[in-house]
Amino acid sequence: MQYEIINQGQCTILQINEERFDAKMAPSFRREVENLVGNIGEHMILDLTHVRFMDSSGLGAIMAVYKILKGKKISVVNPQRPVQELLKLTRMDKLITSYDSIEDAVATAV
Template sequence: MKYDISNSDLFTVIQVKEERFDAALATSFCQTIEGIQSEIQPNLLLDVSEVTFMDSSGLGAMMQIYKLLRDKQIFLVGATQPVCDLFKLTRMDRLINIYDSVEEAMMRSD
C-alpha cells in the first residue's frame, strides 16, 4: 500500500496513494492502521482522492478500521463519485462523514 501520513495536535491525515482500493489493498491497509493505532490523533482523516475504484473488500476494510478506532472520529476526504455512491448505498456515510477536502473536514470536526 502506498500512502503518506501526517500528524498535528488533533488530526492524523492518511493520504492513500492508490487508484484501486480492493482486496489487494484491504489487508495491508488494515495492517498499516493497526501498526500506527497508538499514534493516531483523535481525528483520522482518510484522504482517498486518488482512489477511483473501491469494492466490497475496501469497504470492509473501512468498517474494520471504524470498529478498531472506536475512540476516534473518522472522516473520508476527497472521495470520488463512485466511492461516495458506495458509501451511500451501504449507508456507511452515516458512520463515517465524507468531506470534499482535508481543510473542510478539519473545520467541521468537533
C-alpha cells in the same frame, strides 16, 4: 500499499496514493492502521482523492478501522463519485462523514 501520513493537530491524515482500494490492498491497509493506532489523533481522516475504485474488501477494511479506533472520529475526504456512491449505497455515509477538503475535515476537530 502506497500512502502518506500527516499529523495536523488532533488529526491524523492518511492519504491513500492508490487508484484501487480492493481485495489486494485491503489487508495491508488494515495492518498499517493497526500498527499506527497508538499514534492516531482523535480524528482520522482518510484522503481518498486518488482512489478511483473501491470494492467490498476496501469497504470492509474501512469498517474494520472504524471499529479499531473505538470512539475516535473517522472521516473521508474527496471520495470520487464511484466511491461516494458505494458509501451511500451501503449507508456507511451515516457513520463516516465525507468532506470536500482536508481543511473542512480538520476544522471539525476543533
